[in-house]
Amino acid sequence: QPSPDQQPVNAPGLTCRLLCVLPSLLSSDCLTANIVKSHRETCQYRVEELQALRWKVFSREEVLAYQSKSVEEMWQRCAYRLTDSIQYVVEFAKRIDGFLELSQNDQIVLLKGGSLEVVLVRMCRSFNPDNGTVFFEGKYGGTEVFKSLGCNDLIASIFEFSQSLCALHLSEQEVALFTAVVLLNPERAWLQDKEKVARLHSHVDVAFKNTLQRSHRDTMLSKLSQKTLQLKSLCLLHIDRLRSFLELRPLLAHSLFPPLYHELFTDGPDAPLE
């Protein structure tokens, strides 16, 4: 009888355990690859591009020009920019395995509830934490650029959020997986098939956790769950400011804002996303 340390490892048991756990690792790796690819194809600007533009900062004159614009014009410019970014998020969602298998109603509910959150997470890639500027209309500017919007608290919160997210030094792979988790939130109100969304969400969550563990970034999870809470309140503040802006100018809403922005952020008659 060989001594215990010479006994062959209980091979069948080990093989079985590997084979049992392997499919989920494989499917989780496939899902990770799909999400990272979807992000790369729909991220609007690559990080390298955004970083190469950091030296292009608005001059004093350009800042003054922004500050002398009307509230309406500034809101319109931001709304257009955000709607542009949201279109890319819609495309990102459609490329995530399983998203298009959800009912159209649930696809719209998830995008209505999560697209602005995803844009704000993605936006941190265009934020320069060294001088507190964000890439806007071709150059980098600080909060002073958005002064004429008349909601400095919202802008300050968005900049603080971007600053804190930058401090986590998320890789593109982590941004991809984090934004997929944010988007596939089974707790969104009005979901028809909550269980189906919860299954998809848990697959993405497992894929994200596996990725973080492999790169020894497990500590990131607790920090990111705090970020998700901040994100929620930030978007509620943003939508509430938009509403109060629009309530004062009912006619403006339809002429000023691109249709998608209107559908996503006002409780007007729900038209399906094109």
Ligand SMILES: CCS(=O)(=O)c1ccc([C@@H](NC(=O)Cc2ccccc2)C(=O)Nc2ccc(C(O)(C(F)(F)F)C(F)(F)F)cc2)cc1
């Ligand atoms: C989000 C995906 S990404 O990181 O790839 C990415 C980053 C920045 C932009 C930027 N693109 C432009 O400017 C387009 C362009 C370029 C040249 C000339 C004219 C036009 C852009 O849209 N910034 C931008 C910042 C801030 C805002 C706020 O509304 C918010 F609330 F989102 F932060 C504002 F309030 F700060 F203004 C809204 C928008 C687009 C995509």
